[in-house]
Amino acid sequence: DHATLAAHARTVLGVSRAEQEHWGESMSASQAGYAALRAWIDAVEELGVLVMQDGSMPVESMRGFAATHDTVPTIVINSGDDPRARAFSVVHELGHFVLHTNAIAAGPNIERWCNEFAGQVLMPTDWFAEAFRSASGNDLLARVEGVARTFSVTPHAAAVRLRRTELMS
Numbered sequence: 001d002h003a004t005l006a007a008h009a010r011t012v013l014g015v016s017r018a019e020q021e022h023w024g025e026s027m028s029a030s031q032a033g034y035a036a037l038r039a040w041i042d043a044v045e046e047l048g049v050l051v052m053q054d055g056s057m058p059v060e061s062m063r064g065f066a067a068t069h070d071t072v073p074t075i076v077i078n079s080g081d082d083p084r085a086r087a088f089s090v091v092h093e094l095g096h097f098v099l100h101t102n103a104i105a106a107g108p109n110i111e112r113w114c115n116e117f118a119g120q121v122l123m124p125t126d127w128f129a130e131a132f133r134s135a136s137g138n139d140l141l142a143r144v145e146g147v148a149r150t151f152s153v154t155p156h157a158a159a160v161r162l163r164r165t166e167l168m169s
Contacts, residue, residue, distance in 0.1 A: 002113075005098060006120030014044035017127060023152045033083035036152035040087045040122075043096055044075065051090060055079035062085075064089035066096040071095055084154045092118040119161045123151045132167050140168065 004028065023032040041051045041093035050072055057078065063085065064077040075093040077086045095114035098104070131150045135143040141155075162168045 002116050002120050003125065006117055007124070009094065009098065009121050010124065011115070012047070013040075013121070015039055015043050016123045017124075020151065022128075026150045029149060030083075032149070033087070037083040037087045037090075041092050044090055047094075048073065049094070049097065050074045052076045053079040053086070064093050066093040068100045070096060080152060084148075084152055084157070088118050088122060088153060088157055091121045094118075094121075105156070116164065119157065119164065122153055122160045123158070125165055128161060129165060129167060132162060 020036070023035045023039075027035060045051055052074065054076055055078060059078050059081045062078055063081055064075060067074040067076070075090055077089045077093070079086070081089065092114045095117035096110075098117065099110070099113070102104040111166055128147070128151070132143065132147050135146040135150075137143040144155050144159050144162065147162070151158065151163075159168075
């Protein structure tokens with residue numbers, strides 16, 4: 001169950017709603033993206049996972065990966081990516097550890113499962129729906145941008161989450 005695992009992961013990670021709201025409210029979009037990235041990396045590293053960044057490959061070839069070794073579990077993310085996308089990648093890769101640690105077989109849809117997990121951790125359903133309903137803007141794109149800013153994610157991630165939660169068609 002994505003919702004239960006994501007809620008538990010968010011509790012374990014210790015990133016509060018107030019902290020996440022602060023990034024979007026008090027900083028420029030660029031600063032908020034880096035604050036979000038730093039906070040999510042710090043939270044994952046507190047769990048004993050090493051998070052490294054490398055920009056030697058194009059983003060189109062590698063956004064991130066998880067090495068599930070028993071000695072030092074490691075996540076590598078692409079430093080050439082948008083910081084908000086890197087934060088998503090960190091939590092997506094954490095999803096791989098959740099599956100591995102709990103011996104959950106996600107099957108052929110493992111990447112989609114991890115995307116859904118990351119989406120729910122970064123943008124919890126109830127709060128996300130509340131933010132979208134109260135988002136200002138004259139058109140849908142402005143509202144998507146506003147929601148993305150609230151959660152310090154990319155507009156693409158916010159739009160995908162809006163579709164997955166059926167808040168928009």
